Amino acid sequence: MDKIKAYGVCIYKIKGNTTKILLCKSVKSQEKWxxxxxxxxxxxxxxxxxxxxxxxxxxxxxxxDVFEEYFEQTNKTKDVGIWLVNAKNVEDIEDFFYEDTLGNNYxxxxxxxxxxxxxxKLxxxxxxxxxLIQEIKSFLKNKSQSR
Structure with a gap:
């Protein structure tokens, strides 16, 4: 049987010395993101x-068109691939959030x-x-330091 492949996007934003990434907590998950x-x-x-x-x-x-670097984690049953996207390249993204949290209606x-x-502080x-998240974190830390 073929391995399951899952793909997604990790939006990031850099403001001053702070870098943030967008994560989700599924309804099935206890406290893991x-x-x-x-x-x-x-x-x-x-x-x-x-x-x-x-x-x-x-x-x-x-x-x-605004997808940037690609990161992948291979696992026993499901491989996960994620593209980074800068929040600056997402039209009206701020309209979907209140204090960094996606509105419940979305x-x-x-x-x-x-x-x-x-x-x-993940x-x-x-x-x-x-x-995968560790690689993204390291990449973004280097990116923000080289600006």
Missing amino acids: GCLKGMSLRFEEPKDCARREFFEESSIKVST LSWENSKVKFFNID PEIKTKQKM
Whole structure:
């Protein structure tokens, strides 16, 4: 049997010395967080899956043209691939949030909460995304320091 492939988007924003990433807590999860992502449909291109899943889980439209670096974590049963997207490249993104938390009217049934976290104060991360989030965090720390 083929391994499940899931793709998604991690929105980030850099303001001054602070970098934040957007994470979600699914309704099934106790207190663990992860990127907004989902399983690809048969014959669906990975970037198209990431764009579709991100929209389904947040109501926010993101063009694949603004996808930046790609990160992947391979796991026993499900591989997870995430593209970074700078919040500056997402039209009207601030309209969807109140104090860094996605408005409940934009939440999908799959998530109990979606919010931005400072990369230096991340919540507990889902096992199948721990290495991936760590790589994203390291990449963004280097990116913000080189500005």
